[in-house]
Amino acid sequence: MIPLRVALTVAFVACWDAWRLLLVRIDDPTTALLLVPGVALIGWRLIAAEGAVRALPVAAGLVAYAIFCITGPALLQIGVASGVVVCLAIARLNVPKLPLAGLAALLLPILPTLDFLLAYPLRRLSAIITVALLRMNGIPVSLDGIALEWRGQQLLFDGPCSGVRMLWASLVLASLIAIARQMGALGYTRTLTLAVGVAVFGNALRAASLFYVENGFVTGFGGPVAHEAVGLLAFAMIAAAMLVTTRKAMA
Structure with a gap:
């Protein structure tokens, strides 16, 4: 010893x-x-x-x-x-052992691997949800692969729009929450599942918001600053949703 x-x-x-x-x-x-x-x-x-x-x-x-x-x-x-x-x-x-091990795995430089494996599926899923959100608001967009079609133009979901980093950040946050709240294996699994769901929806919500910014629905707010601001706001909403949901689940 x-x-x-x-x-x-x-x-x-x-x-x-x-x-x-x-x-x-x-x-x-x-x-x-x-x-x-x-x-x-x-x-x-x-x-x-x-x-x-x-x-x-x-x-x-x-x-x-x-x-x-x-x-x-x-x-x-x-x-x-x-x-x-x-x-x-x-x-x-x-x-708790499992959340700590999960956090350690996520701390590894795995983002390039996640980009390779998950970028296209996440882009496709985010595009589907984004189209549904825009149609619910009365905007007649359609979907072609991973591109939104609107007024004869194709708006492509590129690599940064896949939401891989948002998913990774959500999983890290889920692991930290599980460690702080002493979750067992079942609670940690539920928190990870919640993280995946809110990350995918949050990325689609971010993409739908940027659609309004980039296509003239919102004036005086655009460019790279708008992209970063909308992304940060989307992740803040994801983090708040996870904190509130996990707190209620443990109450």
């Missing part, structure tokens, strides 16, 4: 290159806004924790990390380093 603080110090120092690789992959303010408080909270609680942990699992994790530093890609290096810290947190902190 070794003191927790010693194990934590060794893990952070030995895996310094993994933390560097993780930091350089934080490429937008939304990611930083979600990651920094979560990592800081877990790190602070670990530093303040007392007790000891078994040395063998820590050593095995650091050996695996050293091997992947030589032969593996950056994603595996970051994954193994994060896994060592998560195991220390699970061993000594009173935190």
Whole structure:
């Protein structure tokens, strides 16, 4: 057995290159806004924790990390380093295991992979919902693949409109909520399901709002600033919906 603080110090120092690789992959303010408080909270609680942990699992994790530093890609290096810290947190902190593991997985630089796998399905689903929302408001738009057709023009759902980042941010927020509220496996699963649903709907709502901005329904408000403002407002609504819904479910 070794003191927790010693194990934590060794893990952070030995895996310094993994933390560097993780930091350089934080490429937008939304990611930083979600990651920094979560990592800081877990790190602070670990530093303040007392007790000891078994040395063998820590050593095995650091050996695996050293091997992947030589032969593996950056994603595996970051994954193994994060896994060592998560195991220390699970061993000594009173935190739910599954949400913490889920949060650690989401902290990995997986956005390029999610973009590759989910961009088209999410664009298609968001386009379908956006068309339904606009038609409900009396605007005669139609759908062709992932493009809205209106007045002889095609308005394409491009990559940034897929909502992959909004989905990822919603899943991170769901994991943080589950950790803060000590949810078990069932509660965490429900929260993740809610996160997926509100993220998809929120992205469609964002796209419908931008349709009004870009097509002259709203004057004096447009350009890149409008896109960012509408996106932030949509995510704020998603976050508020998740906080209220999960609070009611636990009441």
